[in-house]
Amino acid sequence: xxxxxxxxxxxxxxxxxxxxxxxxxxxxxxxxxxxxxxxxxxxxxxxxxxxxxxxxxxxxxxxxxxxxxxxxxxxxxxxxxxxxxxxxxxxxxxxxxxxxxxxxxxxxxxxxxxxxxxx
Amino acid sequence: xxxxxxxxxxxxxxxxxxxxxxxxxxxxxxxxxxxxxxxxxxxxxxxxxxxxxxxxxxxxxxxxxxxxxxxxxxxxxxxxxxxxxxxxxxxxxxxxxxxxxxxxxxx
Numbered sequence: 001x002x003x004x005x006x007x008x009x010x011x012x013x014x015x016x017x018x019x020x021x022x023x024x025x026x027x028x029x030x031x032x033x034x035x036x037x038x039x040x041x042x043x044x045x046x047x048x049x050x051x052x053x054x055x056x057x058x059x060x061x062x063x064x065x066x067x068x069x070x071x072x073x074x075x076x077x078x079x080x081x082x083x084x085x086x087x088x089x090x091x092x093x094x095x096x097x098x099x100x101x102x103x104x105x106x107x108x109x110x111x112x113x114x115x116x117x118x119x
Numbered sequence: 120x121x122x123x124x125x126x127x128x129x130x131x132x133x134x135x136x137x138x139x140x141x142x143x144x145x146x147x148x149x150x151x152x153x154x155x156x157x158x159x160x161x162x163x164x165x166x167x168x169x170x171x172x173x174x175x176x177x178x179x180x181x182x183x184x185x186x187x188x189x190x191x192x193x194x195x196x197x198x199x200x201x202x203x204x205x206x207x208x209x210x211x212x213x214x215x216x217x218x219x220x221x222x223x224x225x226x
Binding site: 046060105109 | 163216
């Protein structure tokens with residue numbers, strides 16, 4: 001049974017870079033059948049798709065965050081990662097990693113991790 | 120961006136009731152719509168994809184319909200475990216976008 005697990009700091013200072021990793025167990029991030037995404041959820045903005053990475057390393061980002069986001073994949077570690085730079089309080093949210101087959105509905109989610117931006 | 124508007128924002132019902140939630144897209148998205156259920160403190164769970172296809176393991180009391188801009192999620196007979204928040208998501212156009220959610224509460 002494939003599982004996703006987010007990890008990373010729960011507190012980030014304003015203007016710094018948020019870094020999270022999603023570890024894939026019971027399956028492979030190298031599968032050509034899936035795209036691997038980051039999604040966040042905050043009370044103010046609901047669910048927001050951040051972007052995706054494919055096993056090949058190709059990526060796609062939400063234009064609203066594109067200038068600050070980098071998503072990458074590490075097939076040797078079976079994980080993918082999110083970096084969001086220059087964070088502000090508006091980036092405080094629960095961050096989820098998720099899997100989508102080629103039709104882009106998210107069929108598998110991690111449990112989510114709360115990231116708070118505060119000094 | 121494709122805006123997804125759900126209505127109502129909340130609905131109350133009793134066990135056994137039929138409940139319908141609506142999702143409207145700001146532009147046509149064919150049948151490229153998914154529905155999720157989310158309980159407090161948990162990740163969203165996929166219920167329906169491609170507007171009307173039931174995800175494996177999801178009870179048949181859940182059904183979806185619609186195409187173009189107007190979609191519905193129906194719970195034919197509310198069960199205690201169905202009290203949750205439901206979200207739609209369009210899968211047609213980047214950026215992928217979600218509706219604002221509909222909370223199904225106990226009457």
